[in-house]
Amino acid sequence: xxxxxxxxxxxxxxxxxxxxxxxxxxxxxxxxxxxxxxxxxxxxxxxxxxxxxxxxxxxxxxxxxxxxxxxxxxxxxxxxxxxxxxxxxxxxxxxxxxxxxxxxxxxxxxxxxxxxxxxxxxxxxxxxxxxxxxxxxxxxxxxxxxxxxxxxxxxxxxxxxxxxxxxxxxxxxxxxxxxxxxxxxxxxxxxxxxxxxxxxxxxxxxxxxxxxxxxxxxxxxxxxxxx
Amino acid sequence: xxxxxxxxxxxxxxxxxxxxxxxxxxxxxxxxxxxxxxxxxxxxxxxxxxxxxxxxxxxxxxxxxxxxxxxxxxxxxxxxxxxxxxxxxxxxxxxxxxxxxxxxxxxxxxxxxxxxxxxxxxxxxxxxxxxxxxxxxxxxxxxxxxxxxxxxxxxxxxxxxxxxxxxxxxxxxxxxxxxxxxxxxxxxxxxxxxxxxxxxxxxxxxxxxxxxxx
Amino acid sequence: xxxxxxxxxxxxxxxxxxxxxxxxxxxxxxxxxxxxxxxxxxxxxxxxxxxxxxxxxxxxxxxxxxxxxxxxxxxxxxxxxxxxxxxxxxxxxxxxxxxxxxxxxxxxxxxxxxxxxxxxxxxxxxxxxxxxxxxxxxxxxxxxxxxxxxxxxxxxxxxxxxxxxxxxxxxxxxxxxxxxxxxxxxxxxxxxxxxxxxxxxxxxxxxxxxxxxxxxxxxxxxxxxxxxxxxxxxxxxxxxxx
Numbered sequence: 001x002x003x004x005x006x007x008x009x010x011x012x013x014x015x016x017x018x019x020x021x022x023x024x025x026x027x028x029x030x031x032x033x034x035x036x037x038x039x040x041x042x043x044x045x046x047x048x049x050x051x052x053x054x055x056x057x058x059x060x061x062x063x064x065x066x067x068x069x070x071x072x073x074x075x076x077x078x079x080x081x082x083x084x085x086x087x088x089x090x091x092x093x094x095x096x097x098x099x100x101x102x103x104x105x106x107x108x109x110x111x112x113x114x115x116x117x118x119x120x121x122x123x124x125x126x127x128x129x130x131x132x133x134x135x136x137x138x139x140x141x142x143x144x145x146x147x148x149x150x151x152x153x154x155x156x157x158x159x160x161x162x163x164x165x166x167x168x169x170x171x172x173x174x175x176x177x178x179x180x181x182x183x184x185x186x187x188x189x190x191x192x193x194x195x196x197x198x199x200x201x202x203x204x205x206x207x208x209x210x211x212x213x214x215x216x217x218x219x220x221x222x223x224x225x226x227x
Numbered sequence: 228x229x230x231x232x233x234x235x236x237x238x239x240x241x242x243x244x245x246x247x248x249x250x251x252x253x254x255x256x257x258x259x260x261x262x263x264x265x266x267x268x269x270x271x272x273x274x275x276x277x278x279x280x281x282x283x284x285x286x287x288x289x290x291x292x293x294x295x296x297x298x299x300x301x302x303x304x305x306x307x308x309x310x311x312x313x314x315x316x317x318x319x320x321x322x323x324x325x326x327x328x329x330x331x332x333x334x335x336x337x338x339x340x341x342x343x344x345x346x347x348x349x350x351x352x353x354x355x356x357x358x359x360x361x362x363x364x365x366x367x368x369x370x371x372x373x374x375x376x377x378x379x380x381x382x383x384x385x386x387x388x389x390x391x392x393x394x395x396x397x398x399x400x401x402x403x404x405x406x407x408x409x410x411x412x413x414x415x416x417x418x419x420x421x422x423x424x425x426x427x428x429x430x431x432x433x434x435x436x437x438x439x440x441x
Numbered sequence: 442x443x444x445x446x447x448x449x450x451x452x453x454x455x456x457x458x459x460x461x462x463x464x465x466x467x468x469x470x471x472x473x474x475x476x477x478x479x480x481x482x483x484x485x486x487x488x489x490x491x492x493x494x495x496x497x498x499x500x501x502x503x504x505x506x507x508x509x510x511x512x513x514x515x516x517x518x519x520x521x522x523x524x525x526x527x528x529x530x531x532x533x534x535x536x537x538x539x540x541x542x543x544x545x546x547x548x549x550x551x552x553x554x555x556x557x558x559x560x561x562x563x564x565x566x567x568x569x570x571x572x573x574x575x576x577x578x579x580x581x582x583x584x585x586x587x588x589x590x591x592x593x594x595x596x597x598x599x600x601x602x603x604x605x606x607x608x609x610x611x612x613x614x615x616x617x618x619x620x621x622x623x624x625x626x627x628x629x630x631x632x633x634x635x636x637x638x639x640x641x642x643x644x645x646x647x648x649x650x651x652x653x654x655x656x657x658x659x660x661x662x663x664x665x666x667x668x669x670x671x672x673x674x675x676x677x678x679x680x681x682x683x
Contacts, residue, residue, distance in 0.1 A: 066428055067420045068420060128520035
């Protein structure tokens with residue numbers, strides 16, 4: 001194999017790569033915030049709601065988790081375009097990613113809620129706490145803390161999934177890579193570099209989320225134990 | 228029907244066929260890598276664990292589309308002119324191998340320590356212990372999560388669309404480009420994926436419940 | 442209103458099993474009533490009916506002037522007046538002891554934080570835990586956790602306290618500290634209903650002992666009931682040292 005590796009594109013295109021990485025990060029952070037809120041809300045509906053809303057959430061989760069993100073993104077993006085609704089690619093991407101990650105988040109948080117011993121719920125009831133207070137002060141904080149590692153993994157996976165949004169014209173990192181590749185024909189080197197950038201970003205995301213967890217979960221911080 | 232002709236529907240179904248082929252390739256290839264990987268990561272020495280750990284970290288930290296691109300361009304610079312299926316198959320194998328390895332490592336570690344001791348105490352050699360005592364038990368634990376991961380493989384095979392591999396997603400995209408009926412086309416594609424994945428997901432869930440009950 | 446709790450032929454079933462078959466007894470203000478009996482006699486179910494954890498299906502149950510047998514009972518309001526302590530403490534593990542204790546006053550009664558904390562420390566002092574205010578439940582012994590649970594219910598300043606076998610899950614050497622707290626509450630005039638296996642304790646602290654058997658009140662009397670059982674069932678129960 002007499003292929004000459006050529007990484008010179010780095011000197012000319014490094015700024016584009018950074019722009020792409022930055023967009024990826026912004027897309028991910030927006031999705032984490034919206035996806036988490038939506039996921040927790042649906043988990044509450046799923047465990048506490050009336051039969052009909054509960055079933056609707058179950059269907060929603062089943063549909064989203066048994067179809068690929070790509071198809072969901074295409075359905076949304078091309079569908080909106082076909083009915084003449086102008087949505088910027090970044091917004092469409094965040095919407096598709098949020099819907100997708102919320103289905104997985106719901107299941108994770110729901111599992112967490114179901115591990116809270118019934119005795120605590122009874123005790124909270126007997127202190128005359130309202131349903132809403134019980135959820136927000138006793139149940140959800142513990143459920144989220146218990147399932148936090150699973151949530152971190154889910155959100156990192158989601159950040160990696162932003163890569164496919166290149167297919168709906170979002171200018172994130174993978175899309176930038178494709179553009180540079182079509183100009184310089186150095187596909188292999190380019191995607192090796194991009195792979196490294198994703199590695200660094202996922203490591204950073206994990207670290208950041210672990211840090212947020214260490215601050216938010218006071219008990220764990222002070223005692224060093226998990227619930 | 229809904230602006231899609233029968234020919235176009237068949238076209239999409241043909242793509243679905245290739246999705247199944249790619250998924251099977253990924254699963255089989257992944258299993259061939261995953262089993263030795265699981266054994267190495269649960270019982271191997273420090274160096275072995277470090278190397279295999281690196282492999283897993285790489286796969287778990289790089290998006291699958293990017294792995295597909297690396298495989299695709301890697302093959303072409305090696306001088307081979309191979310169809311996209313090969314690149315996609317290699318990428319899926321690398322991807323599935325890492326994840327199956329981790330899942331199966333967990334299942335092996337879930338077999339209680341005491342089983343290893345008992346096997347040792349009836350004078351079985353290491354390979355025999357693994358083969359006759361540990362793996363059968365680990366396999367029972369592994370069925371549910373493995374079926375669950377198979378669903379992931381089938382869904383994630385859709386990422387092969389980035390290297391132009393003719394799978395269900397790609398064929399749907401092509402039909403959409405000619406009919407401009409995205410809701411209909413992609414709903415059909417979603418239904419096909421759902422029809423394949425949902426029964427497997429339910430099976431995995433039921434298997435998990437049955438295991439928990441015992 | 443002098444009768445804080447009044448059971449009048451209360452009936453309750455779980456599915457096909459009838460657990461309460463016409464329970465009748467009364468607890469006056471400032472009284473301590475001890476419910477004793479074998480497992481399955483219905484004593485825990487009867488206790489749980491008092492604060493609405495179980496519903497009454499027949500007969501009448503009046504608690505703090507409310508009709509528990511009627512539909513539409515405001516449980517939320519009731520639970521501000523009736524406190525309960527469980528066998529398994531059920532403290533909230535992600536909060537410190539003080540946070541556990543001040544949760545009710547702050548969230549339910551809308552108290553300001555420092556006001557609630559003052560009240561909380563007062564309650565903790567009463568149960569002998571003021572030095573553990575900043576500890577988490579898992580850092581404390583069973584006896585300490587149970588006393589914290591008592592403080593948590595007391596912080597709501599209830600009219601009636603219920604105790605559901607609160608020493609049964611504790612090692613023998615730890616039951617003393619909990620029983621002493623309950624004793625001091627009784628001395629302060631709190632109206633209490635206890636389900637307990639501690640016969641000596643029931644004898645010394647209860648104004649009224651209610652012996653339940655097969656879902657009804659079999660015998661009731663004062664503290665000396667256990668010395669002079671009238672029925673063979675109670676005689677056997679006491680004789681077995683249960």
